Each structure stands twice: as structure tokens, then as C-alpha cells.
Amino acid sequence: MDSICNGRTIDGHVDRGRSHHDGNGSDNDASKQKGTGFGGAQLRHGGRSGRCGRRGFKVRGTGGADVATLSCPGGVSRLGQVLDENASIFPGDPETSIEIVATVENDGYLVEAISMASHTGTHLDAPGHFIEGGRTVDQLTAEELVWSAYVIDVRARMAEEGNDFQLSSDDIHAYQREHGVIPPGSIVILYTGFGELFGTPAYEDTIPGFAGEAVEHLFVEHGIKALGTDTFGPDATSDENFDATYTALVNDGVVIPGMRNLGSLNVTGDIVMASPVQLRAGSAFQVDPLACHGR
Numbered sequence: 001m002d003s004i005c006n007g008r009t010i011d012g013h014v015d016r017g018r019s020h021h022d023g024n025g026s027d028n029d030a031s032k033q034k035g036t037g038f039g040g041a042q043l044r045h046g047g048r049s050g051r052c053g054r055r056g057f058k059v060r061g062t063g064g065a066d067v068a069t070l071s072c073p074g075g076v077s078r079l080g081q082v083l084d085e086n087a088s089i090f091p092g093d094p095e096t097s098i099e100i101v102a103t104v105e106n107d108g109y110l111v112e113a114i115s116m117a118s119h120t121g122t123h124l125d126a127p128g129h130f131i132e133g134g135r136t137v138d139q140l141t142a143e144e145l146v147w148s149a150y151v152i153d154v155r156a157r158m159a160e161e162g163n164d165f166q167l168s169s170d171d172i173h174a175y176q177r178e179h180g181v182i183p184p185g186s187i188v189i190l191y192t193g194f195g196e197l198f199g200t201p202a203y204e205d206t207i208p209g210f211a212g213e214a215v216e217h218l219f220v221e222h223g224i225k226a227l228g229t230d231t232f233g234p235d236a237t238s239d240e241n242f243d244a245t246y247t248a249l250v251n252d253g254v255v256i257p258g259m260r261n262l263g264s265l266n267v268t269g270d271i272v273m274a275s276p277v278q279l280r281a282g283s284a285f286q287v288d289p290l291a292c293h294g295r
């Protein structure tokens, strides 16, 4: 199993902040998502599923108080799939090919040549994916790639009634009665547990998603800016017209399919950031979303 915590150590100019290596479950606050889905023991790297140890980031500047800070009391996590040639691909998309064209042993450096769809694995869809004249990945601004995250965990519902359902605006209202009103600028993330199945045939099984009218409600009434899922996309298998994706994109929003490690997220109170490579006039590009956990 690849590591979620395989980032490099940053050099001495950055304050490492506090770290925690406790395995005693002290972080298991009531908001932690529970469920019996595919979530996983193999994702544990510390006190909390899927999280790395670092909580605070502060640049040690020379200018006194005017330094940037990023406060993530619950640590940070990566929410992207690892990419290899077994990556699940949306039916009809080209195969993924990763060719090693130079090696340290032979050439003194390692270089790969990669061929894949811009929609393979964890990626960000820009409005131009479905909308003629819609904005493309190179036209998105930095501030619209940072969101408050609202996680809708449907694993228990899937276990009860199967995967063939669409979340309605009534379901969104029920979620808000429990967790509070979803504010403008948010990303709403559907947590199905399919992230653990990426790269296996089961990833192509029937999936739930958002009904188009629920997406319309979220974007128009709540002013959210993004949808995320740990599946091929926010469209349920039964949504043959891709209403959910279309409705997000026609409202100038973005969509992040193919996320993983969603068990690391709090239901509310986390920040997610994801910036695609700026493919000129591109419909999408791969991202590795970062979560900054509020607790």
C-alpha cells in the first residue's frame, strides 16, 4: 500500500509545528465519520485515519509579525489517488501509459513519459468540459480553488438500500438540519467509500450521485462552487445525462471526481484546496487535493 504521508521533509525555513504520533484515539471526536464501508485500517498512519502528523505551518520570516500562517489543528491530508497504469478509467477514455524513458542507473536521472486522459484519476473538471465557451483550467483563479468542505457520507445508506440512488434537495436539507447551512464558496463532497476500490473492477459498479435538482439547489441557492466525489463523478449511474456534472459546470462551478482518503475529513470545519495544472484551454487536469483539518 502506498503511503498517504509520503511527502518530503521541508527544509529548515519552515516551522515544523507540533506533531502528534499518538495512537490512542484521542482525536476521535464525535464528528469523526463512522461507518462500516470500505474505510480502512490500511490508511492509518497515526492517531487518525489517513492523516499525517503535522498541524502548524509558519514561515520563519525576517520581517517580524508579517508572516504567512496556515493553521490546521487536525493536521493535513492528501486526498488524491496514486496514479499508475492500473488507474480506473472512465469508459471510453484512453488507457494510461507511463513509460520510463530515463533511469538514475543508466542516465543519472529518472524521467517518465505519460499518456492518459485529462480525466483519469483524481482531477478537476472546469466548466469548459461540458459548456461551450465555459472557462477552462487555465482560467480559474487561485482563490476559487480553496473551499470550506462539507462532507456527505452516504456509506451507511448504501449499505442499507444499495448504491442505486440520487441525493435530492430534501436529502441536502436533512444534512443541513444536522450539520448547519452550507455557505457560499463551499465544496460539497460525496463520500461513498469507492475511493478504496480505485484500480479494481469494482470501481465501475453502480454508484450513487447527486440529482440534478440537488446540484441546482446547492449552486444557485447556497452559492457553493465545487462538488467532489470518491467515484467517477457526481452523477449516479442512473443519471445517464450527467445532469449533476452539467448543472455544476453550467453554474461556472468545478467538479473533483476520483478523490480518496475522505475518511480523514471532518464532516464540516475543514478546508480543501486543489489546483490543476494549467493546461491551455484544458477541460480538466489531475489534482492531488490537500485537506487542512480544523480538528
Ligand SMILES: [Zn+2]
Residues within 6 Å of the ligand: 118, 119, 123, 124, 125, 257, 284
Ligand atoms: Zn472529468
